[in-house]
Amino acid sequence: MSLNLTGVTLIYPDGDSRLTALDDVTLDVPPSTLTAVVGPSGSGKSSLLAVAATLITPGTGTVSIDATDTTGMSRRELTDLRRRKIGMVFQQPNLLPSLTALEQLQVVAVLDGRSPAAALPRARELLDAVGLAGEAGRRPHQLSGGQRQRVNIARALMNDPTVLLVDEPTSALDHERGRAVVDLIVRLTRLRGTATVLVTHDTTHLAAADRIAEVRDGRIGHHTGIERAS
């Protein structure tokens, strides 16, 4: 159970020229570990996350989830895979305005063909895990920024994913709330055994990571060896 990118290259058309967003990127994220991906703006962090989320198919290289190569899969297979194996924590919470906090989690189960009622116990358990058991009936506009981000995290874990992809989760939060969110992600990574990738520009969160991958000009410069996987 892990996320593995091998020799991934991604090239975008850029006017008359071509822009290499990812250049021969190899990254291995074992289960129960958190890999922080850092780098300056435009370095390829978001492209790396999009490729890992199977939202973009790379030009060359392979993306494996649970030792299953996703390159060559049909769009429908990728949608199924994303629903069952990948949890995504968006930079903005991206909560649906008409749903309560509890329903934000239930909808993920409904997308997977389960009934909302059947998903209720797990949704409540996850809301409890992120400290929002008392806010289950509130809609996004009734929650604070930090609370919305915690719902975002709980939603990502609803289908018990193998891989958790986290995109700049603290960009809209103050330092203290940001730290609490990162701590929560680390705790859930250990607890749920996910292979977690955390894209961040905030270097203060790096201490929480097991590994640090620095991206520059589409290449992973080096892994910082803080090998602290459990």
Added chain:
Amino acid sequence: MFVGWRDLRFAKGRFALMGTVIVLITLLVGLLSGLTAGLGRQNVSAITGLPADRIAFDVPSAGQSLSYSGTTVTESQWRRWSAVDGVTSAEPLGITTTRATSGDRSAGVSVFGVRPGSALAPDGARTRDGSVVLSTGAADGLGLHSGGTLTLAGRKLHVTAVAGDASFSHTPVIWTSLDTWRAAAPTAAAAPGGPTASVIALRTTGGVDTKAADLAAGTRTVTKGDSLSAIGSYTSENGSLQLMRGFLFAISALVIGAFFTVWTIQRRGDVAVLKALGASTASLLRDALGQAVVLLTAGTLIGTAGAAAVGAALAGTAVPFLVTPTTVVLPAAVIILLGACGAALAIRRITSVDPLTALGSAR
């Protein structure tokens, strides 16, 4: 429809506004349908109620189309048709529109002349020379009952019965004998060769050769349904009302399509998130279309109930409004169907939403 239902509850104002528009359009379509059917019945019920399946007209002059007014058939034409194989009944029918008076009351009426004892009249045995059978509309208009008298073309006529509610070209029908009709119909007096009636009402079997019979008799025969276009005002009146109804159907589809186009554009971000979370495009389309159908059905039901209530309130008044499944249920079904088509065209944009846009801070 997990998200669709919750959107309906959450965005109450927007959906209530759109629902109101659907209610009003449905109400308008329902009222127009009832009025169209009511006016149509006032125009043609005397013809559609005839116990006949074909109508034979005299061949019109070059460039002229068939018309119930100003046409006559002769006795020889009628006799030829009576002898045609496959014709079980050929009845001459005289039609003219004039005024009848009774005391100080006067009303426009359509005089239908038939042979005494003819099955064409609702109480044919009582349609003798010098007497009339009134439709309820004529009786009400003239304030008459059975046993009363009226004056038609200067002749006093005895009312032998009141039967049926036939009307023709928006006037109630008076059934009388062909001789009495001839006295009231200016075209009958002017026609050459011994005019007998305006048209011949035929009852036929499947084997009748109408082309050969027409050629021999000098007539042109059409089905009873096709003959309705020979009623002067019917085609133009019905055509105008149907055109309005058609435009309303088109407008409802466009308005609903426009609403769901804007709604879908507003929801693009949510759709991108759901796709990124693993929602299939088909499930999102089902959810959105279900939402549209719920809105359409609710709005249409309320509008249809309103139209039916107005129709019930107008029953028995002078307004010709008809409430039947055809005038109430059918327009509602068409609005739902066309509205769903409009919504389906609008929500197809869901297919083009890229889940990648859920990433980053663009939202």
